[in-house]
Amino acid sequence: MTNPALTRLAASRAAHAPCGIVSVCSAHPLVIEAALLQALDDGTELLIEATCNQVNQEGGYTGMTPSAFRDFVYGIADAVGFPRDRVILGGDHLGPNPWKHLPADAAMARAEQMIADYAAAGYVKLHLDASMGCGPEPAALADALTAERAARLAAAAERSAPGQAVYIIGTEVPTPGGALEALDHLQPTEAGAVLATYAVHEAAFRNVAGGEAWRRVLAIVVQPGVEFGHEDVAVYAPDRALALTASLDAMPGLVFEAHSTDYQPEASLQRLVRDGFAILKVGPGLTFALREALYGLDAIDAILHPGHPRLPDTPRLPDIMEALMLAEPKYWQSHYPGTADEQRVLRHYSYSDRIRYYWPAPAARAAVSALLDRLGDAPIPATLVSQHLPRLHERVMLGAIRPHARTLLIETVRDVLRAYGRACRPRRPSTSASQEAQA
Structure with a gap:
């Protein structure tokens, strides 16, 4: 049986009360913990997704198989008291991409094994992405x-x-990790293109599970005109996506999935959900916030412990990360x-937050652990919170959050997720624009 938190997305839109769900795309344990804590407070399910390069039967760059990543997430959920049955696991860009250097038959055989492993491990939201050429094929394939x-x-x-998963089709998404070019010419997907993608997939799915699998296609991935580069963010412009959003009416039972919604203003996230982009994916924006907080805590530590017994040439956290990135530059x-x-x-x-690939390194983990150990549970002076983590200062002053290092770290990530949570709440037809702005 498919998950009701996913299947209600299209039904809510049809009832003119659109709601959304945030998809957390990260394997960082602190990000996952923050997301679980936020979902616990919100009383919602939590959708966590892994990509084909991140998690696969060969381990991916995390070293985890689908079942291992599931157990990793469940372990954190158990630790914070989040019910496992409210965790929704998804697989993103599942297809031959990790093996596209191989001939198509070999690459697809590995991709089929991968998605079978995801399904067997209980992942219920599967994004199918076979758009890339394999071996000597062209880089992009024909729709058919x-x-x-x-x-x-x-x-x-x-x-x-059998019968477990809902499927996401379509592949018109921004460059993984952020755009490499200027964003001033970014265009939403053309309505004709999305309808053609829908039609060709409907025909291809005709014989999958006797045609029943097509009825579980939940969403189609399109480019709504949102993206982030190294120093710029393309903010959602609803007027430019009018034809695209209207095309949903010709695809009953579907919603849109929006990738790279990181760094969008909260009002833009709300408008995306209202316009039918019910699945909002975020990843680098969460680890970007995590890095901000870690660097802020490192600066606080340098002030509080100037005479800490450590070798004079022991580097601070940014220096450690710089050395790691220079030693292994392949990710940036x-x-x-x-x-x-x-x-x-x-x-x-x-x-683009390419630094996120380096936090699992032993030296990075050791440095973060040592930093949190030094700061411990001692209250951090509010003046230093104001200086280095200013978005949290008012809540520290009011006593809403404790000024402890780990709490401040988790709260920084949760702040990003709070904006998504507010944006995804159902909006009733009677809700006025002024009420939405205050929500």
């Missing part, structure tokens, strides 16, 4: 071949866990252009 391969992936999931080098000084700034402060 993309749909045919997506249907093959759905069939593999159905064989593994092809993304960050410019001079050496420009690249140095981007490594730490780009919206």
Whole structure:
């Protein structure tokens, strides 16, 4: 049986009371903990997704298989008291991308195994992405071949866990990790293109699970005109997406899924949900906030413990991260252009947040653990919170949050998720624009 938190999205839109759900795309334990705590307070389910490169049968770059990532998430949920049955697991961009250097048959065989493993591990939201060429094929494939391969992936999931999953189709999404070019020409998906994608997938799915799998296609991925680059954010412009949003009326039972909604203003997130973009994916924006808080805490630590017994040449946290990124540049080098000084700034402060790939490194984990140990549970002076974590200062002054290092770290991430939570709440037809602005 499919998850009601997902299936109600289209029904709510049809009832003119659109609601949404945030998709947390991160494998960082502190981000997942913050998301679980926020969902616990909100009384909602939590959708957590892993990508094909991040988690697969070969381990991905996290070293975790689908079942291992599931158990990793469940372990954090158990620790914070979040019910497992309110965790919704999803797989993003599931397809041959990790093996696209291989011939198509070999790459698709591995992709089919991967999605079968996701389904067997209980992942109920599966985004099918077979748009990339494999081996000697062109980089982008024709819609018909993309749909045919997506249907093959759905069939593999159905064989593994019949009737369990809902599916996301479509692949017109921003560049993973953020745009590499200027954002002033970003265009929403054309309505004709999305309707063509819908039609070709409907035909390809005709024989998957006797046609029943098509009835569980939940959403289609499109480009609403939102994106982030290294230093810029393209904010949602509803007027430019009017034809796109109107096309939903020709696709009954579907909503849109919006990728790269990181850094959008809260009012834009609310408007996206109202316009039918019911699934809002966020990832780098969460680890960007985490990095801000860690660097702020590191600066506070330097003030509070100037005489800490440590070697004089022991580096601070930003220095440790810089050394890690320089020693293994594969996660940022092809993304960050410019001079050496420009690249140095981007490594730490780009919206693309390529630094997120380095937090699992042993040296980074040890440095963060040591920082939190030094700060411990001792209250941090409000004046230092004001200086280095100013968005939390008022709540510290009011006693709403404790000025302890770990609490401040978690709260910084939760603040991002609070905006998504407010944006995703159902909006009744009688709700006025002024009421929405105050919500």
